[in-house]
Amino acid sequence: MSGYLAAPPPERGIFCNRTLNMRAIKAIGYDMDYTLVHYQVEAWERRAYEHIRERLVEQGWPVGHLSFDPVLAIRGLIIDTEKGNLLKANRFGFVKKALHGTRPMDFEAQRTEYTRTIVDLAEKRWMFLNTLFSLSEACIYAQLVDLLDAGELPGPMGYVDLYAVVRRTLDAAHMAGKLKAEIIANPERYLLPDPETALALLDQRSAGKKLLLITNSEWAYTLPIMHAAFDPYLPKGMTWRQLFDVVIVSARKPEFFTTRSPLFEVVETQSEALLRPHAGGPLKAGMPYFGGSALELERHLGMSGDEILYVGDHMFGDVHVTKNVLRWRTALILRELEDEVRAIASFRSTEARLAEKMVLKERLEAESCHVRLELQRRRLQYGPRSEVPEDQLLARGIALRAELEALDAELGPMARAASELSNPHWGLLTRAGNDKSHLARQVERYADIYTSRVSNFLFVTPFVYLRSPRGSLPHDPNVPGGTPVFPSTDATSGSNP
Structure with missing residues (x-):
């Protein structure tokens, strides 16, 4: 059993913002593009x-x-x-x-x-x-x-x-x-194969989860792409269509989650696919559908709200709307996360030196501020003052400025390197200077969990209880091994909000 309990590579982890018990999830909906299927x-x-x-x-x-x-x-x-x-x-x-x-x-x-x-x-x-x-x-x-x-x-x-x-x-x-x-x-040129995704979905289906495919792509595109991405990795004689209890194409997300639209059956002939209005009643297994709405889907499933997990890559159309309108549980796929986690790991030794130098910088700045305040009080003759001779204070102020300038020259290249991790223009996806990026804030707010690819569910099984970490505030003590903090590019000077 020990092989099954091995931790996944850090970049393949599933990261939890809000505690999620997968045993309580009865249906899992998936987007297709950049979620189930990844591209070059x-x-x-x-x-x-x-x-x-x-x-x-x-x-x-x-x-x-x-x-x-x-x-x-x-x-x-x-x-x-x-x-x-x-x-x-x-x-x-x-x-x-x-x-x-x-x-x-x-x-x-x-x-x-x-x-x-x-x-x-x-x-x-x-x-x-x-x-x-x-x-x-x-x-x-x-x-x-x-x-x-x-x-x-x-x-x-x-x-x-x-x-x-x-x-x-x-x-x-x-x-x-x-x-x-x-x-x-030419799918081989554009698709990024991930054989493990098929197994992850087989695990979920076999564990009793209803699997749903809800994509904005049309049927003529969905059929060959899903065939290329899944069928070679499924058990002999099985196709991707047998994985899903419901398949909905041309869903028009985010409107699919917020409005009611007619639902059509996609009727396949030898030469083309035709649309036929759905006459009502339960959705048929193996029948692809066109359009429709989330409310109609919930009625068919006999499920709603936090019984359903939806997994997608689009921050607004997949995650924000399903969370705000339907209160479904949400998972965001960020394929770039793998490069980001690896970049952070490769920078760890430099980050440690940078953090050490920043502690020294803060100490020197604090002392410089006190020297400056002492000189100000002496000049204006108010408040308590020390017994240190003024010429010593002036000399110490000059020395502190020189130390800080030398330290800034040392910090500058490291801070710039931190700002260029993953991308020379923008740096890390989830960071903006020393703070979380606007994207990271939305991930935190709307995605219950996030990960780099669907196949990462293999590492945690369909029965996992994902627990969110304890929230932190600036006054909390630093926790060893916590989220790395990257100084902004202006670490050698002041900074904006």
């Missing part, structure tokens, strides 16, 4: 980018020379459509890093632009990059901002208009279906 992100997003670019070229835009930059954007960034900026904000909505187009904004420019601004995603101005599918859109938008500023795009046009063009062009590219046709024709 750069290959997919490069082709999506190229489809947008080609459509713009057809409209006469001088963009044929542009190319996809895989590190320009990450999930969790925010597009400021009014200013043409890409932003990373902390959990309070304060902007910590900004690019105007593809160009980094310096500290003063960023402070001038955003010192009185708090990002509120409820406002139309802000576009949150909820999923990996957003990377191509953000990349080409940033590059087009550069061209707009240079007067090279058709006009008159503002940054909001430009974003609308990008969004419209991307939607048209998806509607045309060319990209998905390429993926269906």
Whole structure:
């Protein structure tokens, strides 16, 4: 048994925000894209980018020379459509890093632009990059901002208009279906196989869980992609369709969770799939369905609320809405988490040195403040004062400044390295300086659990009782082995909120 009890690699863990007893879960719903099925992100997003670019070229835009930059954007960034900026904000909505187009904004420019601004995603101005599918859109938008500023795009046009063009062009590219046709024709190029996912779902089904597939993808795409991702790894004679009690395609999430829409049966013929209105009554096993609503699904299952766990990769469409509206339990898939955890581990020794130096910096700063206050009281003749001669205080103040400058020179490269972990522009997905990122705050608020891939459920079994850690506050004593804290890039000076 000892082999089964071995801990998973740290990057394959399931992380718990709110205690979740999997024995109490009666049904598990899954999204497909970037949840059950993972893609070669750069290959997919490069082709999506190229489809947008080609459509713009057809409209006469001088963009044929542009190319996809895989590190320009990450999930969790925010597009400021009014200013043409890409932003990373902390959990309070304060902007910590900004690019105007593809160009980094310096500290003063960023402070001038955003010192009185708090990002509120409820406002139309802000576009949150909820999923990996957003990377191509953000990349080409940033590059087009550069061209707009240079007067090279058709006009008159503002940054909001430009974003609308990008969004419209991307939607048209998806509607045309060319990209998905390429993926269906060559799944080996785009899919990232994970043989363990099929076994994880077999475990859950065999443990008595109802399994649901709820995807926005259409049936013509879902069928071949699920076949390629699952069937080679299932027992002989079994297909992916036998894993799921209910299959719903073209679900139109998040509306699927919030509104009522007609439900259709997908009737397969030899040459095509046709839609037939569902006449009511229980959903048929093995029959794919089109549209419908979560309320209708709950009625069919005879379940609701915290009896159902929904697993998806889209922060808003999969996790936020199901938690807020239906009170389902939620799991967020963050494939990038594996690289993030590995990056943190590789930085641990530097982090320890950095933390040690920061303790010294704080001590020296505290002493410097006391020396400065002592001199101020002597100059203005008020309050208690020490017996230390003034010339000694002045000399100590000078010495402290020199020590702090030397320490800053030592801290600077380490702090910059911390800020560039995982991505040279944006650093870690879940951090914004020394604080949690806006994405991390949403994960914390809406995802009961989060992990890098569905197959990580293998390590915990369908019967696990996942317990959240004790919450911490700034006044709590430090707990050894707790979450690492990364100094912000301005560790050598002051910092914004």
